[in-house]
Amino acid sequence: MGGFLTMVENINNAVNGFVWGLPMLILLVGTGILMTLLxxxxxxxxxxxxxxxTIGGIFTNSHITAHTGKEDMQISQFQSLCTALAATIGTGNIAxxxxxxxxxGPGAIFWMWVVAFFGMMTNFSENVLGIYYRRRNERDEWCGGAMYYLRDGLGSKKGCRQIGAALAVxxxxxxxxxxxxxxNMSQINSIAVNMGSAFGIPSFVTGVFLMALAGLVIVGGLKRIASVxxxxxxFMAVIYLIGAIxxxxxxxxxIGAVFGAIIKGAFGMRAVGGGIVGSGVAMAVQWGMKRGVFSNEAGLGSSVMVHSSSxxxxxxxxxxxxxxxxxxDTIIVCTLTAFAVLSSGLVDLNTGAVLSDKVSTALVAEAFSTVFGGAGSAFIxxxxxxxxxxxxxxxSQYGSKGFEYLFGRKAVKGYQIIFVVFIVIGATMDLSLAWDLSDTFNGMMAIPNLIGVITLSGTVMKITKNYVDRKIHGKDVKPMLSALDDIQELHEKEIC
Structure with a gap:
């Protein structure tokens, strides 16, 4: 068994090295650059x-926050944002x-900002395609995501029907x-470890409690998840931001020294961690991009599945x-975390070397403890x-949508039950290999999704231009709202 696990780990390391290597990160950022230009x-x-x-409309436009009726399976724009942020604002924003x-080194934060800047337009494009190609299921729920614009968007191009369907699967x-x-498991394990070290709560107890709590929410479906x-x-964002501020x-x-360290570290004006300047820049670029993508998930095609239910x-x-x-996610939450750590004295701003033996979440907790004392660890x-x-x-909603696409809506309840049970497993097991495997599968989602975004980039450009012409420039042009409308119009012309 040990030999088998070693073999699996070696294969996964090789695949993970490719999936999250520099070429893949360049592809992710390159897609954002392409969509920014278009x-x-x-x-x-x-x-x-x-x-x-968006954020301004929450206070002035009641339609953004208005809940849909009990029988209406759609959710509000604000609920879709919160559900998407619920998935993206996680341990990546801290650990x-x-x-x-x-x-x-500090320079990694600059490249995290670069990823976020271009990632904004990757995420924008995913959501535009998600709404444009979404469909309703038998319960009148909206179903959208990369699988739909791969099948119906890419698949509609000449000679690409089978390719689109295969990539969607x-x-x-x-x-x-x-x-x-x-x-699931990696997130729950992080909770269990931190609750154990901060409050002495056994991992099994944490797992059972969270399983029961999650079961009440997840099995209730999207509307209950969105409501929570x-x-x-x-609440969680505001409390954390107050602490970081x-x-x-x-x-x-x-603050001035932190800004200086970030810029100098990003462009190799100083060696990172006492190492060679060129090597330091490469590490700053790769880690900044990698953690930026992990944090906001732009390009992975994940959050579009809940945005499409708006x-x-x-x-x-x-x-x-x-x-x-x-x-x-990145410009606000990740930046404040970075500044809290870098300004705390735990990092040498001249060399970028970490002066603490703490790593990951514990390093952030120590940074907060420099101000809050022992309460810093409890706060984190x-x-x-x-x-x-x-x-x-x-x-849980992302997995449900993927499961529904493959096996139908009626099978989703079974997935949700299994998903909830795995919460206890995640709280009590060693997740070193599970973390690596999940990183790999998470990254592999990006490959078919980016193929879809790039091949349909012209569609995104047309839809965006159409909107800008109508809503900003006041032109009288026909709106581009749904691929279903275009298909229906084409069908009517063919009949005529």
Missing amino acids: TKFFQISHIKHWMKN GVAAAIAAG LFSVFCILASFGIG TEKLVP IVLVVNANQ NVREPVVQGMWGIFEVFA AIAILFFAFSTVLGW
């Missing part, structure tokens, strides 16, 4: 518009940022496998929520509890 830097050129119609700093399989790993996340996500304010005299009609409107999702443990548990709720 949409004429929408995230910058129309920043006032998308800010007004992932600390890992990036430890491996790539592969994406769904990878999504289901990743949901049990990075979306729209309350949990704002307090750390930053206390260490305000270090009650919105305009694809670009939901696309703008995708821009804000990446902005909130509770933050991990909220962040990781919300990730479990979000990923």
Whole structure:
């Protein structure tokens, strides 16, 4: 058995090295650059518009937060954002940022920002395609995601029908496998370890409690998940941000030095960790990009599955929520975590060397403890509890949609039950191999998804231009809202 596990680990390491190697990261960022160029830097050129119609609209537009009727299986735009953020704001925003700093130095944060900037338009494109190609199931629920725009979008191109269908199946399989790993067991294990070290709570007790709590939410379906996340996500984000801002304010005299260390580390003006400058830059680039992608998931095709369930009609409107999702996750939450760590004195800002023997979550906890004392570790443990548990709720929906695509809606309840049971397993087992496997499957989701986004980039460009012409420039043109409308119009012309 040990030999078999070793063989599996060796194979996984080889695959993981390819999936998350520099070429793959360049592909992810390259897709974001392509979509940024095709949409004429929408995230910058129309920043006032998308800010007004996302976070600004929460306070001025009741339609954004209005709940749908009991029998209506759609969810509001705000609920779709919160459910998506529930899955993306997780341990990566705490442990992932600390890992990036430890491996790539302060300069890694700059490249994390670069990934986020271009990732905004990757996420935008996924959501535009998700809304445009979504379908309703027999319960009148919206079903959308990479599997649908691969099958119906890429598959509609000449000679690509079988390729689109095959890639849709592969994406769904990878999504289901990743949901049990990075979306479930690894998150729960992080909670159990932190609750054990901070409060002495046995892992099994944590697992059983979270299994019961998650079961009440997950088995209730998307509307119940959305109802919980729209309350949990704002609460957990605000509490964590307040804590990080307090750390930053206390260490305000270090802000200038932190900025300097990030910029200098990013471009090799100083060696990272005392190493060679060129090697330091490469590590900063690779770790910054890698943790940035893991944090906001832009390019993986995950959050589009819940964004597609929104009650919105305009694809670009939901696309703008995708821009804000990446902005909130990486530019705000990850940045504040990074500044809290870098300003705490635990990192040598001249060399980038970590001066503590703590790693991952423990490094962030130590940074908070420099201000809050012993309560710092407890604060981070509770933050991990909220962040990781919300990730479990979000990923349960992703896995459900992948399972539904492969086996039909009636089979989803079985998946949800198994998913909930795995929570106890995740809390009590050694997850070193499971973490690596889930990283691999999570990354492999990106391959078919990016193929879909790139091949359908012209469609995204047309839909975006159509929206800008109508809503911003006031032109009288026919809206592009759904591929179903276009198919129906083409069918009517053929009949005529």
